[in-house]
Amino acid sequence: MKVNAVNLTETEYVLPGNRTCPGCALTLAYRHILKALDGQVIVTVPASCLTVLHGMYPITSVNVPCVNTPFASTGASATGLVAGLRATGRKEITVLAMAGDGGTHDIGIQSLSGAAERQEDFIYICYDNEGYMNTGNQRSGSTPLGAITGTTPILGKRQNPKDIAAIMEAHCLPYIATSNSSYPLDLYEKVRKAKEIKGTRFIHVFAPCAPGWQFPYSDTIKIGQLAVETGLVVLYEVENGIFRLTSASESLARKGNLKPVREYLAKQGRFKNIAEEQISQLQDWVNTRWECYIDRATNF
Numbered sequence: 330m331k332v333n334a335v336n337l338t339e340t341e342y343v344l345p346g347n348r349t350c351p352g353c354a355l356t357l358a359y360r361h362i363l364k365a366l367d368g369q370v371i372v373t374v375p376a377s378c379l380t381v382l383h384g385m386y387p388i389t390s391v392n393v394p395c396v397n398t399p400f401a402s403t404g405a406s407a408t409g410l411v412a413g414l415r416a417t418g419r420k421e422i423t424v425l426a427m428a429g430d431g432g433t434h435d436i437g438i439q440s441l442s443g444a445a446e447r448q449e450d451f452i453y454i455c456y457d458n459e460g461y462m463n464t465g466n467q468r469s470g471s472t473p474l475g476a477i478t479g480t481t482p483i484l485g486k487r488q489n490p491k492d493i494a495a496i497m498e499a500h501c502l503p504y505i506a507t508s509n510s511s512y513p514l515d516l517y518e519k520v521r522k523a524k525e526i527k528g529t530r531f532i533h534v535f536a537p538c539a540p541g542w543q544f545p546y547s548d549t550i551k552i553g554q555l556a557v558e559t560g561l562v563v564l565y566e567v568e569n570g571i572f573r574l575t576s577a578s579e580s581l582a583r584k585g586n587l588k589p590v591r592e593y594l595a596k597q598g599r600f601k602n603i604a605e606e607q608i609s610q611l612q613d614w615v616n617t618r619w620e621c622y623i624d625r626a627t628n629f
């Protein structure tokens with residue numbers, strides 16, 4: 330049965346009251362991720378906004394077990410948890426490694442790559458708020474071109490972001506998906522699917538950050554939707570090498586009308602100094618990638 334807002338499980342694993350900012354996309358995504366895993370999970374988390382959400386020992390906002398791991402070690406920590414569960418015969422528990430883009434694209438990529446190459450049996454979710462947000466918004470390998478951060482303060486970042494899902498695809502994983510906190514049911518379905526697959530499964534979750542990106546707290550959902558509607562974020566899954574567009578990206582591909590990236594940029598203070606030339610550069614980048622995704626998609 331396809332999940333919808335009415336038949337989604339009512340059990341909550343993210344409890345009321347936590348230390349994230351208002352309008353936090355990560356909280357929304359995490360809530361649906363834990364629902365999709367029925368709470369049968371051990372989470373391993375490096376320093377990030379997710380550790381802030383979890384809270385400070387002995388108080389926590391989440392009723393699933395969690396290991397706090399050093400920044401670079403998430404893939405190794407998940408590997409150890411999998412081995413421990415295997416040794417104790419706890420087959421019903423999923424190991425979830427979950428880290429931000431700083432902890433994934435940059436600092437944790439070595440241990441993640443090693444674990445993925447070994448095909449360790451866990452789900453890795455990178456929630457991507459496009460910067461080192463919990464330490465005050467420094468540039469990461471995922472920050473987009475033209476975005477102002479604490480370490481790219483005036484002219485914004487000069488480079489395009491790394492494509493982490495493509496990097497993970499190069500590890501020949503059985504399941505890779507991209508998703509977005511503004512499409513929680515698409516995310517839920519993807520985590521459900523990943524749960525049933527063996528080996529390293531990787532899901533990228535686009536997660537807008539109101540204070541860091543400088544938009545009103547109430548616009549988190551809209552910003553996430555605009556990212557998809559402009560083609561800056563594309564929702565897809567790759568199952569055993571078969572590429573499918575999903576959800577809103579599939580509909581957009583059928584209709585064939587992306588909005589201009591300018592619309593998305595104009596809604597965020599972090600792009601206030603972006604040059605016209607950079608806007609054209611970003612638009613070209615989106616157009617080229619979109620064509621590639623359409624060419625690859627097997628489902629329309």
Ligand SMILES: Cc1ncc(C[n+]2csc(CCOP(=O)(O)OP(=O)(O)O)c2C)c(N)n1
Pocket residue numbers: 376377378379400401428429430431432433458460461462463464469
């Ligand atoms: C080895 C190490 N270096 C730096 C830090 C400081 N630190 C803690 S969280 C963080 C930012 C994490 O960024 P990201 O992974 O993108 O997650 P987010 O905060 O955006 O959720 C940094 C730099 C640390 N805890 N450990």
